[in-house]
Amino acid sequence: MTHREGNLEAPTRHPIDWQSPGYHDQAAAEKEMERIFDICHGCRRCVSLCHSFPTLFDLVDATSDGEVHEVAKADFWKVVDQCYLCDLCYMTKCPYVPPHPWNVDFPHTMLRAKAIKFKNGGVGAGERFLASTDKHGQFAGIPVVVQVANALNKTRPMRKALDKALGVHPDAWLPELATSRFRWSAKKTGSATAVRDGERTPGKVAIFATCYVNYNEPGIGHDLVKLLEHNEIPYTLVEKEKCCGMPKLELGDLESVARHKEANIPVLAKYAKDGFAILSAVPSCTLMFKQELPLMFPDDADTQLVKDAMFDPFEYLTARHRDGLLKTDFKNDLGKVSYHIPCHGRVQNIGRKTEEMLKLIGQKVTVQLNTVERCSGHAGTYGVKTPTHAIALKIGRPVFKAMAKDGPDVISSDCMLAGHHIAQGMQVNGLPAAKLMHPLSLVRLAYGL
Structure with a gap:
């Protein structure tokens, strides 16, 4: 548990009051953002987590007196746009989350701001479509259509068209559609x-x-x-x-x-x-x-x-x-495995369960495990959008280097979006390539199934 400067209680979360009449009040939201930004500016513990905090601190440092009250309210939204709700600041870094009386919930304050922006029409059609996974997934499993769509998505003309229409960076990794759902x-x-x-x-x-x-x-x-x-x-x-x-x-x-x-x-x-x-x-x-x-x-x-x-x-x-009901008849070595813990796995408060499983396998067969616990930078659609793709690669650079340590045979992450982003980042940074496999696939391989 993170030390909380005199408060040793576990962090608690308040319900999201999104249906209340005042939730979408922009002036009230900006007032709360100013309060929280002022606390964050005085602490700066979360500067390395994502691009929201460097954006905020640069805005503050550019003022005449170095204080949040001089930052234009319109610039608050630059901070909001860089938050991808990974929750790491709340769950792993911030000493002022409830029950601390300062009651800082940075991610859910950003969520409120995002909800106001959406309600005010500030989110474009391209972003809305990218977030509609049920819609663009409907082409999966349709013969010929899948093959054509996957092939087109690899061509420069189509990638330029996707950039123009949806704001998808031409060089960002995109998932292929499956031939069978x-x-x-x-x-x-x-x-x-x-x-x-x-x-x-x-x-x-x-x-x-x-x-x-x-x-x-x-x-x-x-x-x-x-x-x-x-x-x-x-x-x-x-x-x-x-x-x-x-x-x-x-x-x-x-x-x-x-x-x-x-x-x-x-x-x-x-x-x-x-x-x-x-x-x-x-x-x-x-x-x-x-x-x-x-x-x-x-x-x-x-x-x-x-x-x-x-x-x-x-x-x-x-x-x-732990219940004594899992088979441990592992047969196959896994070799050198660099495993990445994704942010949305870390904040579930369950511990490092995938690492625990891989170490259990290592008691029976050979597993040389390198665990990396830091944000990859992908963060949903953040890593593929044109304005933020380069930032996502910058955020992930320490992860790419850590994953390449000792020349792994396999890289792995519970989040395959993060996994593919890491694989691309390793390539972009000239690091040795390794096979990408989901941890479930590794366990199946170890069992010999």
Whole structure:
């Protein structure tokens, strides 16, 4: 736990009062931003986390007296635009979060500002489309269309067109569409033999596929299924699902977040009530159900029920091991592995569960593990947008160098968007290349499945 200057209590989070009449009051929001910016300016502990803080401090340092009150309110929004809601400042750095009386919540203050900007029409059509993962994912799995779309996205004319239309940097890595969606190609249920619940883990799993796994890298989902089958854990795919809403949250489009919640929570709550652990293999999606939706809808019983049933896959697997119910018959060496802990994994308050699993594997076979715990700079769409792509590569440079340490055979991250960004950053910085694999894929390889 971060030392909090006389306050040794764990950080607490207030509900997001987004439906109150004053939430979208710009003058009130700017007043609160000024209060928090003044505290941040006096502390500066978070300067290395993202570009919001250097932007803020440069604005303050450029004033005649070096104080926040001289910064133009219009310039506050430059700070807002650099925040991608990673939550690291709140969960790992800031000594003034509640219950401290200064009550600093930088990310949710930025969220409020983003919501005001969105409501005032300050978010363009291109950004809104980039955040609509359900829409551009609909082309996945359609024969010929997928191949054509993937091929076009690699050409310079198309990349220039995407830059002009959507603000996507021509050099930024973009995910390919899958030739077959995970939800189409995976068995709907598996391992029908009942297994007993553990002290910490339900003995059956419902898989929330996520947009990325479903539309872009279904192999991650198939690897998760293989691990569950090998450990004889019954599973089922969630009957139906929409985007978790995180991309919309990052835009400040809270009404869309609410619509996604209304589509997902009633479905997921049925599994929670039936005693399933709900697994999501994308940290941002898991965090959405564990933190953001429960804070947006604190009085919704089903939302809170889903929160309690939601697991990161490695949180579930390592808890299963502590219950004495996980197989450890690992067969294959993994060699040198550089593993990156993504921000939205770090802030779930579950510890380093993926690292714990890789170390468990290392007790049976050879794993030379290098763990890197720092923001990669990708941060959803931030890393692909034209105005911020170069900044994202700059933020990630220390990670790229740390991941290349000792010449790894494999680089890995629970967030494959971060993983691909790291792979690109290593290439751009002339660092040795390594194969990129999701940690679930590494565990499957270790099992020999």
